[in-house]
Amino acid sequence: MIENQQLAVHSKFPAMGTTIFTVMSRLAAECGAVNLSQGFPDFQAEPVLFDAVHRHMCAGRNQYPPMAGVPELRQAIVDKVAALYGTRFDVESEVTVTAGATQAIFTAIAAFVRPGDEVIVFEPVYDCYVPAIETVGGTAVYAQLKFPDYAPDWTQVAQLITPRTRMIIVNSPHNPTGSLLTAADLEQLAALVRGTDIVILSDEVYEHIVFDGAAHLSLSGHAELAGRSIVVSSFGKTYHITGWKIGYVVGPAVLMAEFRKVHQFNVFTVHGPSQLAIAEYMQDASRHLGLAAFYQEKRDFFRRLLEKTPFTLLPCRGTYFQLASYAGLSALPDRAFAEWMAREVGVAVIPVSVFYADGRDDRVVRFCFAKKEETLLAAAERLDKAFPRPA
Ligand code: PMP
Numbered sequence: 001m002i003e004n005q006q007l008a009v010h011s012k013f014p015a016m017g018t019t020i021f022t023v024m025s026r027l028a029a030e031c032g033a034v035n036l037s038q039g040f041p042d043f044q045a046e047p048v049l050f051d052a053v054h055r056h057m058c059a060g061r062n063q064y065p066p067m068a069g070v071p072e073l074r075q076a077i078v079d080k081v082a083a084l085y086g087t088r089f090d091v092e093s094e095v096t097v098t099a100g101a102t103q104a105i106f107t108a109i110a111a112f113v114r115p116g117d118e119v120i121v122f123e124p125v126y127d128c129y130v131p132a133i134e135t136v137g138g139t140a141v142y143a144q145l146k147f148p149d150y151a152p153d154w155t156q157v158a159q160l161i162t163p164r165t166r167m168i169i170v171n172s173p174h175n176p177t178g179s180l181l182t183a184a185d186l187e188q189l190a191a192l193v194r195g196t197d198i199v200i201l202s203d204e205v206y207e208h209i210v211f212d213g214a215a216h217l218s219l220s221g222h223a224e225l226a227g228r229s230i231v232v233s234s235f236g237k238t239y240h241i242t243g244w245k246i247g248y249v250v251g252p253a254v255l256m257a258e259f260r261k262v263h264q265f266n267v268f269t270v271h272g273p274s275q276l277a278i279a280e281y282m283q284d285a286s287r288h289l290g291l292a293a294f295y296q297e298k299r300d301f302f303r304r305l306l307e308k309t310p311f312t313l314l315p316c317r318g319t320y321f322q323l324a325s326y327a328g329l330s331a332l333p334d335r336a337f338a339e340w341m342a343r344e345v346g347v348a349v350i351p352v353s354v355f356y357a358d359g360r361d362d363r364v365v366r367f368c369f370a371k372k373e374e375t376l377l378a379a380a381e382r383l384d385k386a387f388p389r390p391a
């Protein structure tokens with residue numbers, strides 16, 4: 001370790017800790033817990049995807065791709081969005097490939113939010129939004145998705161809008177709650193921002209993971225909202241490759257031009273052979289269209305397992321996360337409960353209070369069910385042992 005006693009760091013973020021996903025995955029590894037905390041699959045993507053990356057590397061596609069992404073991938077994205085949501089974005093000026101959704105979100109916030117601007121977010125709020133807002137000098141303003149159905153309260157949102165509101169960030173399917181925005185929600189949102197210059201950042205990384213026949217309502221498919229929205233998605237979720245860190249944004253050219261001003265000097269471009277491989281892989285639409293049924297089976301399997309435990313399951317309409325209340329089985333605060341679960345029960349989960357600025361604790365934890373059946377069974381076995389049902 002290098003020492004420098006002369007340097008005072010003056011941390012920009014003295015109160016900021018390490019993301020819960022790192023904390024819980026580390027703890028899970030440390031104590032040998034089944035890791036249902038951080039959201040990632042424990043199964044492989046299809047080898048044809050890996051072969052394609054290798055093929056493009058060997059064919060010499062190893063130098064800087066264009067700043068906005070390889071044309072093949074931008075075309076495939078535009079075609080997919082048009083097929084699913086009915087809006088055809090321009091390949092040259094309205095789609096950008098990013099280093100995952102996290103970078104896309106940070107870049108969008110940096111491109112539009114000035115110091116002193118307000119950004120409305122919905123709690124429980126995915127953990128990368130507020131740090132990005134604060135890094136660029138903006139202020140997060142919190143609307144609530146209320147336990148237990150976690151639907152937006154548009155009357156509250158209307159009250160939170162001020163002349164300083166620069167952006168509203170929505171996320172559907174929603175992490176961590178698994179709730180979905182409805183057509184009525186989109187209408188309410190459109191009515192609220194009509195006549196303003198508010199930009200919408202729509203995090204739709206779980207767009208293909210919606211259950212029980214529901215359709216994902218992308219903001220890119222809403223005639224009015226599409227004109228003021230940056231819509232974010234991630235191939236990590238869709239193709240079981242979270243470690244590749246490749247995603248994209250679509251949005252109107254006027255917004256995309258601003259997005260790219262930041263993107264070009266922040267990232268410039270994204271791993272080329274992977275982009276080419278994904279572009280090929282996307283040609284078979286069944287690969288993303290089949291995801292909902294694939295994960296619904298996992299959700300149902302996992303819910304059946306949890307129903308045998310004293311956890312109370314909350315609804316899960318999308319994403320690969322299942323919320324559960326443990327109020328009936330422990331009085332511990334959720335962070336302490338999650339730590340105890342990892343150490344003593346051997347199952348790692350995410351405490352939902354981390355997604356609230358004030359640490360609001362409804363005694364709810366999040367399980368990730370993007371796992372092999374054997375992993376989910378191993379977790380259930382440990383839960384059954386720790387929380388036996390009274391005979
Ligand atoms: N938004 C949400 C709601 C997420 O759950 C995640 C995590 N996967 C991200 C953004 C970040 O996605 P990526 O891994 O592509 O950066």
Ligand code: GLN
Pocket residue numbers: 019021022037038039040175
């Ligand atoms: N989105 C993932 C989750 O919610 C984690 C991503 C990350 O670790 N940054 O679990």
